[in-house]
Amino acid sequence: MKVHKLIFKNMTSRRIRFCLTMSGIVVGIASVAALLSLSVGLEEAVRKSASGLGANLIVTPKGWCAYEQISVLMGEQINEAIENQAVEKIAGIQGLIAAPMLTKSTAIDNNPVTVVGIVPEQILAIKGWRMDKGEYLGAEDTSSVIIGAGLSAKFNLKIRSKVRIRENEFRVKGILAATGTKDDTACFIPLKAAQKVYETPEAVSFIAVKVDDLARIDYYSQLIKDVANVDVVKDEQLINSVLGIITSVKTTMQIIALVAILAGCFGIANTMMTAVYERRREIGILQAVGAKKSTIFKLFVLEGLMIGFLGGIGGILIGGAASYLIVPYIGSNEFTAFLGSSGTGGGINLTIGFLCLFLSLFVSLLSALYPAYQATKLTPVEAMRYE
Numbered sequence: 166m167k168v169h170k171l172i173f174k175n176m177t178s179r180r181i182r183f184c185l186t187m188s189g190i191v192v193g194i195a196s197v198a199a200l201l202s203l204s205v206g207l208e209e210a211v212r213k214s215a216s217g218l219g220a221n222l223i224v225t226p227k228g229w230c231a232y233e234q235i236s237v238l239m240g241e242q243i244n245e246a247i248e249n250q251a252v253e254k255i256a257g258i259q260g261l262i263a264a265p266m267l268t269k270s271t272a273i274d275n276n277p278v279t280v281v282g283i284v285p286e287q288i289l290a291i292k293g294w295r296m297d298k299g300e301y302l303g304a305e306d307t308s309s310v311i312i313g314a315g316l317s318a319k320f321n322l323k324i325r326s327k328v329r330i331r332e333n334e335f336r337v338k339g340i341l342a343a344t345g346t347k348d349d350t351a352c353f354i355p356l357k358a359a360q361k362v363y364e365t366p367e368a369v370s371f372i373a374v375k376v377d378d379l380a381r382i383d384y385y386s387q388l389i390k391d392v393a394n395v396d397v398v399k400d401e402q403l404i405n406s407v408l409g410i411i412t413s414v415k416t417t418m419q420i421i422a423l424v425a426i427l428a429g430c431f432g433i434a435n436t437m438m439t440a441v442y443e444r445r446r447e448i449g450i451l452q453a454v455g456a457k458k459s460t461i462f463k464l465f466v467l468e469g470l471m472i473g474f475l476g477g478i479g480g481i482l483i484g485g486a487a488s489y490l491i492v493p494y495i496g497s498n499e500f501t502a503f504l505g506s507s508g509t510g511g512g513i514n515l516t517i518g519f520l521c522l523f524l525s526l527f528v529s530l531l532s533a534l535y536p537a538y539q540a541t542k543l544t545p546v547e548a549m550r551y552e
Contacts, residue, residue, distance in 0.1 A: 190432075
């Protein structure tokens with residue numbers, strides 16, 4: 166009888182045990198696959214959100230930590246802490262464009278919506294927005310807003326639709342072309358109007374700065390600190406700071422997933438050892454008809470690899486499905502809210518798929534080596550004694 170037929174026969178003759186053993190690998194690989202997929206998508210979304218700012222430098226209040234910097238990328242409400250005087254000093258520096266922002270929130274149909282107070286000309290120079298419909302904000306607009314494409318679609322807002330912000334009525338003047346960033350789900354109003362509505366006439370949340378000469382970015386960063394009592398963060402520093410938090414969370418989650426795989430590894434080893442004892446007579450017969458020890462060894466190793474292969478495929482499919490299902494429900498988490506809005510994440514790419522399959526096969530191979538070795542130590546006479 167051929168080796169592959171023996172393997173198939175042994176797996177199908179003990180279906181329940183085979184499925185239970187494989188389920189340990191499936192759970193572990195599904196966990197790793199889902200976490201890797203979400204973390205890769207999250208990193209992409211962080212970088213996309215940072216590029217959506219269009220800024221080389223972010224001016225923040227003194228003492229901000231990485232958790233508050235996350236809010237800048239997310240476009241979430243941030244307390245105003247940079248005074249207008251500091252904004253004017255920074256805007257007066259030659260060689261840069263400074264765009265102050267006041268980020269607040271409102272509600273449309275009982276759903277939270279980000280409201281951003283902007284200086285229209287400056288923010289356009291930094292972000293390079295394009296209009297999909299309507300017109301851009303003018304310098305004298307005080308009761309008009311522009312909205313992101315996602316916000317327009319979600320609430321069916323059109324040109325001249327009314328938006329109520331803190332009991333103040335604004336009309337939609339324009340709808341931005343889709344950017345794939347948080348801007349798609351935000352509402353933008355002139356900075357002075359936002360300061361009036363939210364009763365913060367003397368301050369903004371942060372300032373986005375674009376410099377003319379990237380080679381002098383360190384010079385501009387220090388100059389901004391010298392003229393105003395603020396902190397300055399480079400765009401890459403902002404990304405790395407946020408990714409550092411994400412990496413810590415991701416590492417912890419992956420350790421938990423690896424523990425699940427380790428449990429599956431012991432499950433395979435236990436099943437294979439049990440199979441060796443149960444099939445001693447079969448091993449003796451194979452040896453009696455001329456099967457070499459290498460054949461016996463290969464038989465058990467291939468059985469273990471088959472468990473790993475099927476378990477890996479099952480885990481990848483389940484992990485991919487899980488990542489798709491999880492994404493819509495993680496928007497309230499500050500570390501993962503990027504995914505819920507950007508559509509990034511979910512699904513398994515080829516690199517993650519091959520990595521998870523390799524991990525599953527490797528773990529299964531390690532689990533099968535000792536039982537396979539024990540099977541080769543049986544002599545034909547000793548093995549034939551067992552009924």
